[in-house]
Amino acid sequence: MNVEVTYTCIVLEFSRGPSYVVTCIGVTQQSRGNWDCPGEKFMSEELASVSTCPTRKRGEAATRPPAGMPYLPGGISERSPPWPAQRPSSSSRQDPNIIVDAEIYFKNQSNPSNSDIVRTFYTDVKENGFGNLIVDFGSIKSNNITVDLLAPLKVTVQFLITDGFEYGLTETTSSAYKERYAQINGWIEPVLKKYYTNTSKGPSISFRNSDGWIQAKLEYEFDTTNIVPSGNITNTILASTRPFIYVKYTLEVNDIPAKFDVFPYSLRIINYEFTPQLSNRSSVQFKNFSERVANAIQTLFTNKNGFTEVYVPKLSKGSIICSTEVTFLPGTTTNSSVAEEIRNGYSAIEATGLQLIPVSQSAGSQDSFPPFAIIIIVFCSVALLVLLVVIALLWKTGIFSRARRSFSPNSHKYIDISSLVLPHTRI
Template sequence: MPPAPATMEPKIELGFKLQQNFTSQLTNKSSAEFKQLSDNVTTALNTIYSEKYGAAFNRTFIKGFRYSQGSVVVDAVLIFNNGTTLPNASSVAKTLETASSSSKFSLSVNTSSITASGPVNVTTSPPVSTMPPAPPTMEPKIELGFKLQQNFTSQLTNKSSAEFKQLSDNVTTALNTIYSEKYGAAFNRTFIKGFRQGSVVVDAVLIFNNGTTLPNASSVAKTLETASSSSKFSLSVNTSSITASGPVNVTTSPPVSTMPPAPATMEPKIELGFKLQQNFTSQLTNKSSAEFKQLSDNVTTALNTIYSEKYGAAFNRTFIKGFRYSQGSVVVDAVLIFNNGTTLPNASSVAKTLETASSSSKFSLSVNTSSITASGPVNVTTSPPVSTMPPAPATMEPKIELGFKLQQNFTSQLTNKSSAEFKQLSDNVTTALNTIYSEKYGACLQSNFHQRLPV
């Protein structure tokens, strides 16, 4: 019962400046400000690129927002359905430039700032664009640790607790603010690995956009020390405890743009699949349903806990690709993401860790241990993978286009992908089709295929 393979889709990186003021809330992906702007940009870009490229275009993904001279820099990825019909980067940039000149376009774009690179196409055939594809790169990182002058509580060891989330958001926002101001476009984001006792020890990772312009560790530490001496800084930091190490930089090629968007990145991964001893319901095929979100949170928390304990700082996070039907049970397709390809465990160790945890009464998931499979690692450095098992190949996802008529009246709201009418009908159709095709084809079908097909 192999897990769904690690896949990539052809992408074009898109970056541009919005003519609006940057606020620190935009560095926090869980803030209302980030979500609102992300939705606005996504809807606007989906509209113009769907009109321009039709069925070849799939969707927009917002990687983040950055500070640049007071303005907002958007780092976006345009995802397409087929590498053989990809537009080139100059066409993508020109499409946004043209749209921005219209009074009907909802975004206020600085057209001189528009950059596009790629496409990144993972098929074995060479890219058809006249521009070189942006290489798949690991994101350069600097490890940062420090103590907060506050009491430690046991809830801070639980990444799903309100206490963990609140402190993580506070620390992330504070660090994103000072490092964006210090390093500008070179800085990407902060990732909180966890909190430890003594008072509260913060283990964080600072992620940068370009390995050739990385600051050194001492500069990173000094920046936090200086910020901590200001009464305006929101964190109470024990400055004598600040440590920084790195950078970890795996890229060798220079950037090709004067204002590059955050590069297309890959992280080393191990694919993990297993069955849960619980009944499958059709709601689990719908990623926006409460049932999907609840089970995804439960599985993510459980896996993060056991693999953080097993592999420590080498482990980063769990990503749930989807849930599938198999003989009435729930099949979990997950990806374990690690921080460093040189210290990756092999697949058999990953599988054994889950098997051992599942035998404990304290483990929250009811796993069919005979169903556990792991493959990889998929490591994007040029050195060969260290596992004795071959990595799951990076592949384009095979698709079948399906069209049909519904016996109901059409309304103009259905042309607007952000409307409640479109979302409701899309969810209904997606759930119905996922159910019948999962039952018919089982593991052959990706549970999230509805995201790949134009509706």
């Protein structure tokens, strides 16, 4: 029995990855007679964000996408119908298979590779299914890339380590590089292998100096058909046991940063003298003192919901001003709450041997010493200094001595004003 088959394209959008949305155009068969197929009704009931395109028959040219929607490079165009000439026939009931062509558009000007597209579709269908339809995974293809021809999947991880940077880390043959490489890879690789088992290439790890601390970047490649959301990997890394202290809010997986709220706060420690080494984040003195301050503040927030960690990114003179960062999970607290907690905890911090003064500042708090008073003090100090310099110069030139002699009664250079004739004034 010959059956006239028409094809209706159903647009299905599903998010996959951080910056693009895959738009899949599914094709359903409709015919005259007793053809058993799901049809548009099933598609609209089971799939989210469904809309229908104009009905067209096999061989008809595809409708051009809406204005502003770019074609996938090498994909369908007006000159290239979506139905290749050699394709299994669906004109008889004995061959009910359906071939689906997809026109894929991307948001935010992203341009994923064909391997990314195949992995995305493969992973989504494998995890979530495609309604009650059975998909032949081997048939998934984007241009010439199939599941068997996928390029290795690249996973990039980077973060900031609060250890002092040493220049041996830039030389891959140095003992400092090898030791740090083994330490980091021994931590991150087992985390990634929970999701990707087959490593196609050993990790590439690079280090750079970030104002005295170590910025680490790791690049892995895996032979896999799956793609895992970067957020899942980020959460697993954050929950794992770390071999050193790193700044958690600097963690990025595939350029997607971990999400934290960061609250800055400054403390002035007055019972310690500032030394030049404390301004160098790579020095032992900075590391020891900053960790002491961070630990003292951390005890104030240990039982607070959403609290993660305290960092001290900077120490400056006066006596020692500690710039701190208190981090929380997003939306779990406010800046004013953090500042109030620290002010109320001054006695607990001082119990650790760090003596504070009550004018310590935090973001959102107001110092009891007004800024205009500082300006007045500076101005008066400069004026007094200038006056002292002028007096010193006058003294050095002998002006004061000559002036004293001029006004002395014993001086022979005095002026006799009695001989002066003054003009008469009439009254």
